[in-house]
Amino acid sequence: ETGVTQTPRHLVMGMTNKKSLKCEQHLGHNAMYWYKQSAKKPLELMFVYNFKEQTENNSVPSRFSPECPNSSHLFLHLHTLQPEDSALYLCASSQEYFSYESGLASPGPYNEQFFGPGTRLTVL
């Protein structure tokens, strides 16, 4: 399959359960992202991984734990979630260029972020 895939597509879990969301990108990108999409805050960035290293944690509660074993795979481990965590969780990937001279990410020609289809999570 091409592009960005996510499994499962739908997940219902209790507050005491532990589950994991999986994302895989087949685009050869070096950066991956987790977003939360809800009615209250559409497309809210949660985590950023660049070159397999976590570079951003957008003040996300510790009940969400990301894992990036390689540049193609990204996981989001869930435990003791709350009903307000019910949302669509989107994974995305992009190709980023890092300028070692300035220490800042330089915009390259492939900054487009490609999104996966999302996992619809319901916490009971």
Place this chain on the structure above:
Amino acid sequence: GENVEQHPSTLSVQEGDSAVIKCTYSDSASNYFPWYKQELGKRPQLIIDIRSNVGEKKDQRIAVTLNKTAKHFSLHITETQPEDSAVYFCAASIPGEQGAQKLVFGQGTRLTINP
């Protein structure tokens, strides 16, 4: 941090008319401004983007303008068609200190094209 405001939240236009969606951002370091379209039940998909060294970009019926001084950018859709009905998100990207850029999204605009 970066804050992106998007207006209007809903927009309804007659088929064939033009639609304009506006966004403002707060961080002057932002240098990349994409627009995403999300149809019902589907993933967001990029429709057009603009970088800070350009003031306007056009792709067929879609155009984006950027005013860096005022820190606002707009999406223009001309000759609207029913298939343009969707939620549109603007975003502003700021360089990350250690790697990938961060995209901060606006709240979204639900565009409805009336036949």
